[in-house]
Amino acid sequence: MNRTPLPRLAAFFSLALLAACSQRLPIDEGRLVIALPGTPVSLDPRLATDAYGEQILQMTHAALLRLDAAGNPVPDLASGWESPDPLKYVFTLRSGARFHDGRPLTSADVKFTFDWVLDPANRSPHRAMYRHVRSIDAPDARTVVFRLSEPFAPFLSTMVRGIVPAGSRAGGYAPPAGAGPYRIDDVSPDGAAELSAFDGCLDGPPAIRRVTVKFIPDSNVRFLELRMGSVNFALNGVDPDMLAAAEKTGRLAVEEAAGGNVSYLGFNLRDRALSDPRVRRAIALAIDRDAIVRTIWEERADVVDTILPAGSWARDPDLPKVLPDPFRARRLLDEAGYRDPDGGGPLPRLRLTYKTSQNEVRRRVATVVQEQLRQVGILVEIQSLEWGTFFSDVKKGNFQLYGLTWVGISDPDIYFHAFHSASAPPDGANRGGYANARVDRLTEAARREPSREKRREMYREVQRILARELPVFPLWAGRNLLVRDRRLRGFELTPDESYHAVRDLRIDPPAAGPAPAGTPR
């Protein structure tokens, strides 16, 4: 008999330790664990506006249609659609669609979903998106007819909203049923959402049967969870400087693809100096975007010359690329009347302020731009402001230069919103006060034009005009970065960070022989 219980205790603890160490990882149980940086505010497609909510809903709630990487509508619940005239869209539903609770999905559910969004009493944040919809009819179980009050070409790109069963009440944490590949079993606020495969899904059940979505606010912790294997999928969830470490673990793989969020430099065209296109061109020529992408973004961004995301159907592939040319920049400033007062001495030709948010990367970008503009004789004062203050200044037109990013552009109608002379804030986003009669006419006509080909031509002309006049200077698009377990296959990265492809994911069997990365060190 032992005099002290110590050896027995030690044995117990080492056993417990061993048990903990040899714990099976989620991937060995066939479970996908996704990390999201934030908690969704709502999982009701009629109310959700935040990115995290939308991303989960892409897995759980089917819509009439989806947008592919180029922004083209592709069938989801609707097998087809036609527009007999620009004021009428007729959708035909695929047969056999069911909600997670087994109820058949019919045109009445589609009508209910959009009627609910349009009812002012429900205060849906999406109502503005459908303000052109006059009425919705469901003549038979598989046909839905939308009538518009005026032609609105981007209409199809707004039909990506998830459909809920007729009669669903607005539920904060008790989301209504959907018809997507996964059903929501449980959501704990600020904790995790548990999803399971829906066998009645129209496109067949997804390969991975169980998905956990963890809400982890701290990016270091997201990385550590990935490293440990307790999370095995994170899209844009790991800071770029951690990626090399992620690749070294042996368990993780990093994938990169073009992203859709375009950063740009905004000019205030009401400003005397900046109203001169030669000054704007000179600033563009002074900025070396490639150098900034190389040094600050570590090559994880692509220089762009339009604000449309990569792959967009309306993007003009032949836009002239602005290459840095400080010599020409100085000559243009001379021509515009901003001569160097002391011939290379310390006095500037021109003084400007540059407003930016407090984001660390944006501030570093501002400093580099400041130095590059100093080279051509423009003295830039940087004002880095708290987000709320910064954004309200931008909207009020209280700036000379500002740096911002367009997020989630899905339709080229953005050009009407951002460059039409009538789109001044707060109604629109023409913050610099740009006015061009040709751009006004083209963006107005394009949003009423039913033909995709004709719209494309119009938007290409708009892009050429903007590239010439530079009311804003497009800078770069950050890349989408996926960190995933090596054994996960089949996910297609798209510029819009879509989670639709989660249903295509498969788990490879573990590699034979010695485990490649059983114990991360």
Add this chain to the structure above:
Amino acid sequence: MSGYFRRRLLHAVPVAFGVVTVVFFLLHLMPGDPVEIMLGESAVPALKDELRRELHLDRPVLVQYGEFLAGLPRGDLGTSFRSREPVAREIARRFPATLLLASTSIVVALLVALPLGVLSATRRGTAVDYASGFAAMVSLAIPNFLLGPLLVLVFSIQLGVLPVSGYGTARHLVLPALTLGTGMAALLTRMVRATLLEELGKEYVTAATARGLSRRAAVALHALRNALVPVATVLGLSFGAVLAGSVIAETIFAWPGIGRLLIQAIDARDYPLVQGCVLVIALCTVLVNLLTDLLCARLDPRIRYG
């Protein structure tokens, strides 16, 4: 005693009133518009006006303040802008997690501080004393946002024995409770040591040992009890610090508590939710301090409230 208790509880009313008032007006002074944040930048002005009316944000600030105060006696904290759920329900959903984390970290702190403090005081000047003093300094110097990830690196990544983050099992509780409890343990250890040393120098201890009581018994039966009165007071005061620290610990460990809720509410400028969270945290602090005062009276009968 119960009369005293009732009066002290009534003291909480002006404290809560003051906190609520300051927070209310600070929130409205902050730049950033909840309606803009909710609707996104592309919403049409008519919709924004509608929503502003719906949320009563179009009324004068003083009227909004009056409406908010009027709801308080009924326990009505308003409705969250973001989730459209009653604020009280939002808080009730998160509060148990925070309470569990805060109380566990206090227990952890006490379990470390009491024995270590007594040991340091009774073996003053020995290696044990110096080691505990050094450890306390280091623990106090490391901020929570660094300690948390360090603990994760050691226990989750290197040893692989504890989960990195999350909520649900006792294993999930260990690292956040250690993160929150370590600093307090260090503070309390030094406190126990200092007050116990003071008591040990007093005549009643000398008298007790002179009567033949062992030193161990003198410490355990007499000195420690008296030394604990200031310790309990500090414990009560630092409960507020633990709640404040939970904002960081909950964010690091993805712990679904009230601290993280508060951060999200501030980001969204969700005024009712921020007010509700701050009110609950303030009331908790008041209540815990009241309880420690009562505890002090139990420990030292000379302290009387009446």
